[in-house]
Amino acid sequence: MALSEASVGIIYLGAAAIALSMAKVLWENREKKGALPLSVAGLSATIWAFSLFLSTLQWEFIAVNAMRTMYIGVGLGVAAGLVFALEYTGRERYVTPIVLGLLSIHPILLVFFAFVNPGNLFFAELNPDVAIGVEQQWGPAFWVHSAYSYLLSLVTAILVVELLVRANRTLYRGQALLLVTGLIAPLPLNALFLSGVVEFDTTPLGFIVMYTFFAVAIVRYQFINIAPIARQKVIDNVRDGMLVVDTDDMIIDSNPEARRMLGVDGPIVGDKIEDVLNLSDAVSAYEELTAEIEPTERTVSYGELYMTIEVTPIRDDRQRHVGWLFLLQDVSEQKRRERNLEQQIENLDQFASLVSHDLRNPINVASGYIQQTKATGDIEYLDKAEEATERMEAIIEDVLALAREGQEVTDPEEVSLQTIASEGWSNVDTKGASLSLPDNARIVADGDRLKRLFENLFRNSVEHGSTSSRTQSDDSVEHGTDQSDPNFRDLSELTITVGVANESETELTLFVADDGVGIPEKNRDRVFEDGYTTGSDGTGLGLAIVEQIAHAHGWEVSVTESEAGGAQFEIHHVSKPLPRDVQHQ
Numbered sequence: 001m002a003l004s005e006a007s008v009g010i011i012y013l014g015a016a017a018i019a020l021s022m023a024k025v026l027w028e029n030r031e032k033k034g035a036l037p038l039s040v041a042g043l044s045a046t047i048w049a050f051s052l053f054l055s056t057l058q059w060e061f062i063a064v065n066a067m068r069t070m071y072i073g074v075g076l077g078v079a080a081g082l083v084f085a086l087e088y089t090g091r092e093r094y095v096t097p098i099v100l101g102l103l104s105i106h107p108i109l110l111v112f113f114a115f116v117n118p119g120n121l122f123f124a125e126l127n128p129d130v131a132i133g134v135e136q137q138w139g140p141a142f143w144v145h146s147a148y149s150y151l152l153s154l155v156t157a158i159l160v161v162e163l164l165v166r167a168n169r170t171l172y173r174g175q176a177l178l179l180v181t182g183l184i185a186p187l188p189l190n191a192l193f194l195s196g197v198v199e200f201d202t203t204p205l206g207f208i209v210m211y212t213f214f215a216v217a218i219v220r221y222q223f224i225n226i227a228p229i230a231r232q233k234v235i236d237n238v239r240d241g242m243l244v245v246d247t248d249d250m251i252i253d254s255n256p257e258a259r260r261m262l263g264v265d266g267p268i269v270g271d272k273i274e275d276v277l278n279l280s281d282a283v284s285a286y287e288e289l290t291a292e293i294e295p296t297e298r299t300v301s302y303g304e305l306y307m308t309i310e311v312t313p314i315r316d317d318r319q320r321h322v323g324w325l326f327l328l329q330d331v332s333e334q335k336r337r338e339r340n341l342e343q344q345i346e347n348l349d350q351f352a353s354l355v356s357h358d359l360r361n362p363i364n365v366a367s368g369y370i371q372q373t374k375a376t377g378d379i380e381y382l383d384k385a386e387e388a389t390e391r392m393e394a395i396i397e398d399v400l401a402l403a404r405e406g407q408e409v410t411d412p413e414e415v416s417l418q419t420i421a422s423e424g425w426s427n428v429d430t431k432g433a434s435l436s437l438p439d440n441a442r443i444v445a446d447g448d449r450l451k452r453l454f455e456n457l458f459r460n461s462v463e464h465g466s467t468s469s470r471t472q473s474d475d476s477v478e479h480g481t482d483q484s485d486p487n488f489r490d491l492s493e494l495t496i497t498v499g500v501a502n503e504s505e506t507e508l509t510l511f512v513a514d515d516g517v518g519i520p521e522k523n524r525d526r527v528f529e530d531g532y533t534t535g536s537d538g539t540g541l542g543l544a545i546v547e548q549i550a551h552a553h554g555w556e557v558s559v560t561e562s563e564a565g566g567a568q569f570e571i572h573h574v575s576k577p578l579p580r581d582v583q584h585q
Contacts, residue, residue: 005056008200012053015204019045022211029224034088041080042211047073049204060128067126067134071114075107078149081183085159088179090228106148113141146194150187157184163228172228174221182213241307241328244314245290247321249273261305261328277302285309293321299331306335340408362388409446409553414577417441417510421498424454432492433462438499443508444575445553453549454498454512456542457569461496461514464567497562503576510571515564524559 023042030036051073054066082103086094113122122145125137157180164176186206193201217223241258245251251268259268268276277283285300289311299308310327366388373381418437425435435458443450495515502509519527528547546569550557555571562568 009053009056012049012056012204015207016046016049016053018211019043019049019207022214025218026224032224033092034084035224037080037084037087038214041077041084044073044075044077044080045204045207045210048077049073049207052201052204055128055134063128063134064126067136068114071110072107074149075110078152079103079107081156082152085156085183088228089159089163091159106145110145113145153184153187171221175217175223175228178213178217178221179223182210182217185209185213241326241330243326243328244323245273245326246323251276252323258326258328261302261307261330263303289326290324304332305330306332336408343407362391366392407552409449412444412446412553412575414442415445415447415450417443417498417500420445420447420450421454424451425458427451427455428458428462430458431462433494433496434492436495436497436499441500441508442577443510444577449549449552453546453571456546457512458496460542461512461516461567462494464516464519495564501570502572506576506578508574508576510574511568513562513564513568514566515562516566518561518566519559521561527559528557 019042023039023046026035026039026042030039048070051066051070055063055070057063057066083095083100086092117123117139121139121141123136123142124139125135127135127137160176160180160183164173164180186203186209189206190201190203192198193203214223238255239257241261242253242255243251243258244253249272251271251273254268259265262268262276263278264276273286274283277286282300282302285298289296289298289309293313295310295312297308297310299306301307308329308331310329312325312327313321314323314325316322366385369381369385369388373379373385418439418441421435421437497511497513499511499513500508501511528543547557550571553574555573557569557571560568560570
């Protein structure tokens, strides 16, 4: 190629000006994805092209040192191109200090060899006495550098081409096509020079092509304003679970939220759906949801979770069914609120029913005695009316407690079973009975409500365990404390025991037992019913409140016979505190 030194110098200077202008535009938008490393690449190309321009001047010192300086731009440009490709294609996680440090080794070594040239390993000779620029005779270190640079440039191009292949929007395809073409444009022109086909370095001509394409990508395809977001980034940050299953029931994609909801830790791509859904009900729900190739939606339970599952069939470009997209939304909190609302409505109905039913009798009694007082003037009737009003007050207090204690426990804490039971015992008129407690047992519960549970169980034992007779009527639960009963036993002989049984690492069964008369087996299913009592002064709500408190914690309560033949109330599935080392993981 017969060009004068002046013409070549103009080409170099023009390439430097174009590269510098583009570097400035990219620098001004450096906060956008990929713009900063591409700006560094533009600055590198400017150094490369301007150094070549200086080498065409007639001053030997300037020309030779400009040729050495050129390699600063060469090394930076190759590294910056790869960093750009990593960021642009959504692989920012690889742009770490360690990776950047490794990439900086090549530019540092390149500058060292270019300026120091130990043993003439990089330049065998630099001859400024030629028609155009400075003639370079290269050593083995140069060819190692060239092989590395071409390899890195190839990796850069492959990364962007991969994005081009999978991009499903014209905007991103246009960007990727222009960027990859621009990135590889200098390579064949550089190869022409290295092979000796031309006598001057034609690489800056590639820079002109490169930055022309970059300009079109910026103006036409909004590269600076709209850069692609990696598909995996989008999927991983979706708040709902996402699962893709093919027609062979094989999982081919998922996101972290889906894996959390399904209770799996590791990767599940390649697994059969039935192997991941470890609940038979879940497998049945999957089969029902995919029975028809139509979009559908359903709310299902999965272990302790409730999910709303939206299922969409996936079709290829030929409209053939190739799989399913599952969007999983955790609606457990919503279900919990619905259950609470239903419980509150039920409690309200219960409240209205109990108030209307149980208050009618004491109201009638009080009204009758008040009328008697008016008719006779005998105020002794007012004592009976007062007893009726006290009865009404007790009923109202217990009904309100029943409504309150049924609300789900949302913030349980670690509590001492011994401490809570002792506090509950101190709030009850124990009539001389004694209490036996376990040592150092700790559970997770709402302390105030657990105390109320103990109070009601203690009160029940004291009120209904005062005789040793086993000949009570079929529907009797309490026996009173009539000392004329030949079987009467002083309450000071009654012992109530709080203990734990059936312990595992996470749960235990809590029991409250006494050595009183016990409860006939045929009556045990009825004792938790609202208003069930055989006493004349009880409301029949004490044990119903116990059951409500247990259910509010997620526990189950039952009644059986104690080892001493009395009543034993058992609360199952009581949570234990985690070990300290587990709590702080």
